[in-house]
Amino acid sequence: HPTSSTSSDDSNLSQSHHHDTDTDTIDVHIIPLSSSEAIDRQRGDLQKNVTFSNGLTLVVGVIIGSGIFASPGPVFAYSKSVGVSLIIWFVSGLLAFAGSLCYAELGSAMPSSGGGEHAYLNHAFGSLPAFLFSWSSIALLKPAGNAIICVVFAEYVVNIVAQSSWDPTQPMRHWSNKLIAIACVLVLSGLNSISVSVGTRIQDVFTFIKVVTLLVIGIAGLVVLGQKSLSSHNFDHAFEGTSQPSLGDIALGLYSGLWAYDGWNNLNYVSSEMKNPTRDLPRVIFAGVPIVIIFYLLANTAYYAVLPEEVVMNTNTVAIDFGKQMFGSTGGVLFAICVACSCFGAANGSIFTGARVIYASAREGYLPKMFGKVSEKRRTPVAALGLQAVMTTIMILGGTFSTLVNFYSVAAWLFYLSSILGLLYLRYHEPNLKRPFKVWMVVPILFTFFGLFLFLMPFVQAPLESCLSMVIVLSGLPLWVVKELVSGNRGTRWQDLKEKVMHSFGIAPAGGRHER
């Protein structure tokens, strides 16, 4: 199982998690002690040193990345009017808020498990859904997430170099984008293989840059709104659009908005290391997510206040257009550099933790052993980083920002939804489970409702990405069968396997519900 390690003797490898801006796998640090006893010894040994303000910076730092600088175009294109797109940004934020509250309950009820969907799905529904989640993280969620951020990075870099006179539909432009995105993956994977601390140092600087960039955009927008003569008058007829968005459009618009809020599920990883989780965890959520919502609404208001609708709709690099309009072409370049830094930092955090998911899975026996090895000299998971770089590259070659967001989100929302269903299931089946933080029941119910909509609608609107996404998730099924056959504690008989399958769905009465 993914393991936490914060003891000082491995401080050169494990990182105190409030330094990571992306804490998906906060519990999955590289452990130099190779034996499983050592891992067991360290399990549950988390230091309780995360304060309220640590938690807050962590949350805001993880969430803000590429999305707020890239999604406004697609959100507007799907929602077809300024008013609807602002509503989509707001609703996306509320969904992230609701989700993080539910995850806080799951995290506080199952603190020792290290956190994360794997643990919750395993506890509620058994090993198969948990395995599918781990598999999907490695094969889809992590590489696609990395790819999206790197693609946005590349868009901005190309714009710095080529000064947007370059037609984006040109094949030259198309391929230079992809090459730069791939270069970004390779450079960051390389840096992360060289040393752990290089990775975290990049992080701290870039977190600061992105928050400042967003603040400047928001404040500049407010100033413009205050001076009517400067503004683009997009708010005069906010709900007049080119056409009515369909339900499918709304779902895909939400996906683009939700990408910008993605990372909210990381909140609860903090819980087991908080000094006072019962008090501070809800406080972090109630402060952190609304702060991001306000930042994002301000930024979008600023974009719309300054830029004509057509510009917002057709751009992937809205911050450049904003910068140019406000401060001339130097402003455009300056904003482009800041956003590129934000993406670079986000990609770094994502690559850092993604490699650790692969590493931890290999140690679990889900992947060949070589991916669970740490380089002798550098103490970094080189093979895992390599595998991840290859998969990320494939995603970059195969998709664009929008297709990758859809592709990523179908799978991501399947698992968010499943975890929240797990919460509801456990409320019913394990009412006595200790829940230091208990979310108001209507929140998971509403979340389930929206989650179902978000998971299902894209199959109509973007069938190719959605089906491909599900094929990859489900391709974990035969792997799980093989894994159970090879490593099954109860031998390799088909009878056992059948039982296991039923257990993992919670439908087999015999011998306890499922193994933990």
Ligand code: ARG
């Ligand atoms: N919201 C981030 C962005 O806009 C994406 C975060 C992805 N990371 C994650 N741990 N899910 O770039």
